[in-house]
Amino acid sequence: MFRNQYDTDVTTWSPAGRLFQVEYAMEAVKQGAAAVGLRSTSHVVLATVNKAASDLSSHQRKVFKIDDHIGVAIAGLTADGRVLSRYLRNECINHSFVYESPLPVSRLVVRLADKAQVCTQRSWKRPFGVGLLVAGLDETGAHLYYNCPSGNYFEYQAFAIGSRSQAAKTFMERRFEAFNGYSRDELIKDALFAIKETLQGEKLTSSICTVAVVGIDEPFHMLDQKIIQEVIDSIEIKEDDAAAATAAADQAPMQEEDKSSEAAPMDI
Amino acid sequence: MAIRGNWMYENNGGTCVAIAGADYCVIAADTRLSVGYSIYTRDYSKICKLADKCVMASSGFQGDLKALQKNLAAKHLIYQHQHNKQMSCPAMAQLLSNTLYYKRFFPYYTFNILGGLDSDGKGCVFTYDAVGSYERVGYSAHGTGAGLIIPVLDNQLKSPSPLLLPAKDAVTPLSEMEAVDLVKDVFASATERDIYTGDKVEILVINASGIRQELMELRKD
Numbered sequence: 001m002f003r004n005q006y007d008t009d010v011t012t013w014s015p016a017g018r019l020f021q022v023e024y025a026m027e028a029v030k031q032g033a034a035a036v037g038l039r040s041t042s043h044v045v046l047a048t049v050n051k052a053a054s055d056l057s058s059h060q061r062k063v064f065k066i067d068d069h070i071g072v073a074i075a076g077l078t079a080d081g082r083v084l085s086r087y088l089r090n091e092c093i094n095h096s097f098v099y100e101s102p103l104p105v106s107r108l109v110v111r112l113a114d115k116a117q118v119c120t121q122r123s124w125k126r127p128f129g130v131g132l133l134v135a136g137l138d139e140t141g142a143h144l145y146y147n148c149p150s151g152n153y154f155e156y157q158a159f160a161i162g163s164r165s166q167a168a169k170t171f172m173e174r175r176f177e178a179f180n181g182y183s184r185d186e187l188i189k190d191a192l193f194a195i196k197e198t199l200q201g202e203k204l205t206s207s208i209c210t211v212a213v214v215g216i217d218e219p220f221h222m223l224d225q226k227i228i229q230e231v232i233d234s235i236e237i238k239e240d241d242a243a244a245a246t247a248a249a250d251q252a253p254m255q256e257e258d259k260s261s262e263a264a265p266m267d268i
Numbered sequence: 269m270a271i272r273g274n275w276m277y278e279n280n281g282g283t284c285v286a287i288a289g290a291d292y293c294v295i296a297a298d299t300r301l302s303v304g305y306s307i308y309t310r311d312y313s314k315i316c317k318l319a320d321k322c323v324m325a326s327s328g329f330q331g332d333l334k335a336l337q338k339n340l341a342a343k344h345l346i347y348q349h350q351h352n353k354q355m356s357c358p359a360m361a362q363l364l365s366n367t368l369y370y371k372r373f374f375p376y377y378t379f380n381i382l383g384g385l386d387s388d389g390k391g392c393v394f395t396y397d398a399v400g401s402y403e404r405v406g407y408s409a410h411g412t413g414a415g416l417i418i419p420v421l422d423n424q425l426k427s428p429s430p431l432l433l434p435a436k437d438a439v440t441p442l443s444e445m446e447a448v449d450l451v452k453d454v455f456a457s458a459t460e461r462d463i464y465t466g467d468k469v470e471i472l473v474i475n476a477s478g479i480r481q482e483l484m485e486l487r488k489d
Contacts, residue, residue: 065349086349089345089346089349090346093342093345093346096342097338097342
């Protein structure tokens with residue numbers, strides 16, 4: 001995308017029928033650190049890569065608990081994400097207060113999408129520069145949604161956003177049909193695997209990632225660093241065994257990434 | 269039914285008591301809900317757990333109590349999101365006071381007692397009037413049976429008198445078991461003479477290991 005005369009204002013259409021400011025906002029999401037979400041029939045798992053600005057600083061918070069049954073992972077401008085999380089929390093609290101029951105996930109994402117849409121149609125505002133993976137459980141089951149700065153939202157079996165998310169999407173594309181039958185632990189393992197794909201060779205440790213789970217009879221919560229490290233270690237042991245058994249097997253996952261650039265089921 | 273005077277409110281009767289000990293807190297309330305000379309239900313809880321170590325009991329108008337409990341629960345949730353921890357009992361005490369005074373000119377018709385453990389693990393009891401004036405005390409009672417109960421607590425708890433100045437830390441030297449037995453005794457006594465108190469008493473004990481609940485039967489007449 002290059003600068004042109006139609007991209008100054010969010011309220012200016014281009015001759016091709018595009019709103020460039022909105023598309024630039026979606027670019028901001030692509031630049032953020034990766035976040036992935038996976039769903040089975042009973043659980044939803046979110047995992048994010050936490051980049052620290054420097055060795056001296058603490059890691060960015062990218063996963064927020066919205067209510068006992070809903071949590072979000074963000075990619076992009078974390079400040080915008082924080083503000084939206086506060087809005088989502090308020091909506092859940094208000095709904096519970098009036099109706100004495102948890103806000104259904106689909107209703108929450110619609111409100112969030114409408115809020116994002118407002119910012120695409122006011123000359124004195126700018127679109128939110130953050131994409132949200134909304135994971136939640138309600139009467140209708142487990143759900144994973146992706147909310148876009150454009151005001152669009154989609155439901156997914158599994159999705160990844162942020163930088164190098166294509167690697168994670170490719171990994172999940174091969175396996176997503178089985179996710180509905182996965183156990184909670186298998187889901188967590190695959191989430192960490194997907195995060196590992198986005199790191200492209202960097203070492204995966206529990207200090208640079210956050211994993212959160214929500215499930216039937218399991219309120220949304222973030223997993224302890226120790227538990228995450230144990231899962232990572234078990235992944236690594238399996239990989240070392242595979243490498244020892246057949247040297248070629250290691251090469252296969254890396255090669256498949258290049259072949260997957262055609263439109264995949266999960267691409268918008 | 270002729271409704272004179274407080275037509276916006278109703279007094280549902282009942283009594284609640286709280287006692288603070290060195291490392292525990294006992295909160296109790298009967299479970300009878302009445303209007304006039306009738307009993308609406310024998311099985312209504314006037315106690316609400318607001319936080320891990322903080323429990324509120326109130327007598328008065330139960331409709332306002334339900335609304336007040338929901339209000340505080342929502343505010344507590346917001347606090348937890350912002351501070352990543354539960355509210356302490358003294359913090360909740362201030363919040364309750366502010367919430368009550370917010371409706372100074374159309375009050376919650378509730379007479380509240382807040383009980384729990386403070387940040388040092390010591391028992392604390394806060395007692396309120398309807399518009400939020402509150403004080404930390406060693407023990408308290410509110411409701412239709414309070415007048416029958418407080419003199420007995422004054423006599424039996426062996427705490428320094430709350431009326432002394434300078435205000436002394438008034439937690440009772442009694443053990444947890446003794447305090448619970450005393451609460452059962454005072455409720456049984458109040459039930460004898462107060463028509464609005466009876467059916468069952470719900471007793472909650474908060475200590476370092478958590479919250480324990482007991483139900484004791486009372487006279488049903």
